[in-house]
Amino acid sequence: MVNTDDRPPRIHRSVTEDRVHALCMRRLHSLDNPGICLGCGVENDGVEPDARAYQCEHCGKPRVWGCDEVLIAGLYHPNKK
Numbered sequence: 001m002v003n004t005d006d007r008p009p010r011i012h013r014s015v016t017e018d019r020v021h022a023l024c025m026r027r028l029h030s031l032d033n034p035g036i037c038l039g040c041g042v043e044n045d046g047v048e049p050d051a052r053a054y055q056c057e058h059c060g061k062p063r064v065w066g067c068d069e070v071l072i073a074g075l076y077h078p079n080k081k
């Protein structure tokens, strides 16, 4: 399928740099594997850190990314100054 939409995919406004950073730190310091849905912003559990486009357990859309992958790809909103 060819993506003809040049706009970057919309990222839920609750997905901020601070929040993604906190998820990554939690993964490092616990047995949790948090991922985040870029569509609805709901955290999903049991998501590999390098996951992309998993199905969201809340909204059902394939927009769940692992925390590390979100951070690396920069798919978050900058913190408000």
Ligand SMILES: [Zn+2]
Pocket (backbone or CB within 6 Å): 037, 038, 039, 040, 041, 042, 056, 057, 058, 059, 060, 061, 063
């Ligand atoms: Zn979702």
